[in-house]
Amino acid sequence: xxxxxxxxxxxxxxxxxxxxxxxxxxxxxxxxxxxxxxxxxxxxxxxxxxxxxxxxxxxxxxxxxxxxxxxxxxxxxxxxxxxxxxxxxxxxxxxxxxxxxxxxxxxxxxxxxxxxxxxxxxxxxxxxxxxxxxxxxxxxxxxxxxxxxxxxxxxxxxxxxxxxxxxxxxxxxxxxxxxxxxxxxxxxxxxxxxxxxxxxxxxxxxxxxxxxxxxxxxxxxxxxxxxxxxxxxxxxxxxxxxxxxxxxxxxxxxxxxxxxxxxxxxxxxxxxxxxxxxxxxxxxxxxxxxxxxxxxxxxxxxxxxxxxxxxxxxxxxxxxxxxxxxxxxxxxxxxxxxxxxxxxxxxxxxxxxxxxxxxxxxxxxxxxxxxxxxxxxxxxxxxxxxxxxxxxxxxxxxxxxxxxxxxxxxxxxxxxx
Ligand SMILES: Cc1ncc(COP(=O)(O)O)c(C=O)c1O
Numbered sequence: 001x002x003x004x005x006x007x008x009x010x011x012x013x014x015x016x017x018x019x020x021x022x023x024x025x026x027x028x029x030x031x032x033x034x035x036x037x038x039x040x041x042x043x044x045x046x047x048x049x050x051x052x053x054x055x056x057x058x059x060x061x062x063x064x065x066x067x068x069x070x071x072x073x074x075x076x077x078x079x080x081x082x083x084x085x086x087x088x089x090x091x092x093x094x095x096x097x098x099x100x101x102x103x104x105x106x107x108x109x110x111x112x113x114x115x116x117x118x119x120x121x122x123x124x125x126x127x128x129x130x131x132x133x134x135x136x137x138x139x140x141x142x143x144x145x146x147x148x149x150x151x152x153x154x155x156x157x158x159x160x161x162x163x164x165x166x167x168x169x170x171x172x173x174x175x176x177x178x179x180x181x182x183x184x185x186x187x188x189x190x191x192x193x194x195x196x197x198x199x200x201x202x203x204x205x206x207x208x209x210x211x212x213x214x215x216x217x218x219x220x221x222x223x224x225x226x227x228x229x230x231x232x233x234x235x236x237x238x239x240x241x242x243x244x245x246x247x248x249x250x251x252x253x254x255x256x257x258x259x260x261x262x263x264x265x266x267x268x269x270x271x272x273x274x275x276x277x278x279x280x281x282x283x284x285x286x287x288x289x290x291x292x293x294x295x296x297x298x299x300x301x302x303x304x305x306x307x308x309x310x311x312x313x314x315x316x317x318x319x320x321x322x323x324x325x326x327x328x329x330x331x332x333x334x335x336x337x338x339x340x341x342x343x344x345x346x347x348x349x350x351x352x353x354x355x356x357x358x359x360x361x362x363x364x365x366x367x368x369x370x371x372x373x374x375x376x377x378x379x380x381x382x383x384x385x386x387x388x389x390x391x392x393x394x395x396x397x398x399x400x401x402x403x404x405x406x407x408x409x410x411x412x413x414x415x416x417x
Pocket of ligand 1: 063065066084204206207245279282
């Protein structure tokens with residue numbers, strides 16, 4: 001298969017111009033300016049459908065952290081998804097975007113009382129509780145409010161997800177969840193505490209998992225615990241297996257599909273009669289999106305060719321933060337020619353988007369698209385160097401919608417006055 005289509009089947013060169021869902025991207029760059037995020041709605045819908053077909057009885061809760069644009073969240077909600085949130089802000093956003101509260105799960109090691117109250121009042125499906133103290137505070141708040149908090153205990157299964165250490169969340173030494181050895185004690189506490197109802201278990205071992213064996217290992221451990229707890233008389237109904245399915249970043253990456261994940265989980269979850277919850281983020285939106293940037297200058301220095309572009313680490317921090325690879329292509333189809341350092345305008349040597357990358361001849365004014373920029377890209381962007389954040393567009397079958405205006409200086413300074 002053509003490489004671009006392996007990233008996103010709606011991405012291709014037509015008459016020498018890069019297009020997404022039939023829309024020529026150079027026209028968008030000229031009309032809306034750069035840096036610019038462009039997402040494909042059909043890709044997102046197809047991905048959610050693939051999850052729903054692979055897991056027909058499960059609740060798919062989109063991990064809002066991957067991309068919190070409300071238009072994407074509402075698109076997914078209309079197609080039947082719920083939301084996995086990790087802050088009061090994400091909860092607000094999910095509700096504003098039309099996600100029904102009974103399809104919202106809330107994880108996070110540091111929920112504040114205010115956030116817990118917000119979720120109690122909204123009536124969410126479950127709190128994924130990460131500590132004994134959180135259980136106690138939740139019980140106190142729920143009692144005061146006259147509500148019952150449904151909780152899943154987030155279990156840390158001590159499994160190596162074989163991913164970047166910053167996004168490995170299921171190892172014993174990480175801050176997430178309650179150790180498997182203490183999970184039963186957490187259930188005993190939850191049973192004793194007023195206004196708390198333990199209804200299930202949650203596990204999320206990490207993000208960008210290209211291998212399924214760590215998933216298998218984690219879910220096996222947690223399902224074993226689930227069965228033991230049921231035998232001990234707990235009335236469990238939810239098993240939330242988190243997100244984490246990896247996507248193609250490098251040309252050689254092979255991403256696992258939801259069907260492959262289902263095959264692994266079905267083998268492990270024999271006799272499971274509760275409700276399965278999944279929390280995919282990156283695999284729903286990551287390869288839906290591109291970041292388009294324009295070359296400002298080129299120069300040769302220290303034996304290297306630099307292309308200085310108008311997107312920086314404030315727009316896409318993943319290369320600087322995780323050393324991540326994002327595949328880059330020119331918007332005009334041209335043969336690869338030189339090795340380039342593609343760097344941003346920010347005053348940090350870490351501000352690069354690509355290193356030693358074979359790309360076509362580049363000159364001032366050319367556009368580049370960085371692929372796999374739908375997840376943890378805009379969502380992790382910042383105003384560093386007082387740079388207003390980029391605009392976001394959603395394209396679908398030739399139609400274009402501006403789903404976030406480009407910020408301006410006045411917008412960025414406004415909270416100061
Ligand atoms: C609790 C939880 N669920 C789901 C996700 C989504 O992960 P991914 O985007 O890799 O699918 C994350 C991401 O870190 C998470 O922390």
